[in-house]
Amino acid sequence: MTPKINWGIIGPGKIAKKFTASLREVEDANLYAVASRNLQRAEEFAKENGATKAYGSYEEMLRDEEVDVVYVATPHVFHHAQTLLCLRHKKAVLCEKPFAINRQQVEEMITTAKENNVFLMEAMWTPFLPHIKYLCEILDSGKYGKVKYLSADFGFYFPFDENSRLFRKSLGGGSLLDIGIYPVFLALHTLGLPEKVEATAQMGKTEVDEVCDVIFSYPNGAKAELHSNVTKDTPTTAYFELENASIKIESKWHNPSTVVITTAEGTESKTFDVASFGYEYEARHVQEMLRQGKTESDVMSFDKSRELISMLDEIRKKIRLEY
Structure with a gap:
């Protein structure tokens, strides 16, 4: 029997709830843990969605050796720091889109993934549908x-x-x-x-x-x-x-x-009909990459994410939107 891949969640919000519902459609996937800076929120999410463990800090969940991959589902501005935290704890990461706020942050995330030899992918589910x-x-x-x-x-x-x-x-x-x-x-x-x-x-x-x-x-x-x-x-x-x-x-x-x-x-x-919300396709792909020992997706590659964030940066510049 193929061992299950244990998923951890950072950010127990609406998108995470949809993702975990889709995760039930993925063979050998297990919703193992959820972390929030509010322990009660993490516990409620774990109870509602069937996670085994709930943590009141991200670091505590990342120290759990049973966590194989983390889905980062917090607001955009937190993606960069939280992904870096996961990668430095040697945890594979599927980070919600946009990957980060700008190209500079994305490059640091990619560099850190490579330095730690850990899988990283932007959760742009579109190409997998x-x-x-x-x-x-x-x-x-x-x-x-x-x-x-x-x-x-x-x-x-x-x-x-x-x-x-x-x-x-x-x-x-x-x-x-x-x-x-x-x-x-x-x-x-x-x-x-x-x-x-x-x-x-x-x-x-x-x-x-x-x-x-x-x-x-x-x-x-x-x-x-x-x-x-x-x-x-x-x-x-x-x-x-x-x-x-x-x-x-x-x-x-x-x-x-x-x-x-x-x-x-x-x-x-x-x-085209799906059993859940459709996030199962990207989750299944991540598991395939992990089982193959890959540290980068062959579909939603680092270069794809670079192109996307560069285009978003250029558009923001033209509409004078600075964060």
Whole structure:
């Protein structure tokens, strides 16, 4: 029997709850421990989600030799320090996106992982999802020609609350890092690095972007129009115009969804269902990498994370958003 891989959680919030639900779908995965600076919160999360142990400090959990890998699920601004802490305790890390607040922090995380010979990956679940893999297979095949245009949005209405993580500048708030990262990643993943980046934003009372619009221009004439919004619900679809077809990923495109292909001959669609929230695919990949003794993902590689954070840095510079 293959031994189980024991997961530890730092940051018992909403995203961690979804992740642990998905973890139940992963073969040989075990939710072993959860840590919070508030012991009661950790104990409540452990009880609700079936974790074996609860810790009132991160260091205490990281000293537990039974913990194999840690999922960091705290607000953006804490990713850097908490990932470094895990890595220095020789714990493998799956860190929620964005990896960190800027490229400099990401480079330090990567360097520390290499120095300690420990696995590290940004929890960008998109490339592991079946419908995105299906999309990429179609694009890579070239059967419908090259991509000429991409539009992708992600928006939802969130009532303004200056104390919410989403609006607090001190916690890395704003639409870009929280949800705009998804359309940006999709463009990078399917079209590569652009030669020109344009960006505008609507800044709110707390000086973070509540709406962000980005245009990527490519050497071959292709364009990507990307939108994020926390002031209203948007279609949250992705649309690719190719030379001989169009491909639409229906709402919500960043989740397992339906892919619709339209050509001169007609329309065909394929729907992708999952047993849980969809995080099981990235978790399963992490376990595969650990069993193979890898210290870097061969899908969500360090270079992928570098490209993503560099693009986010450039967009933030253009919309004058500094943390």
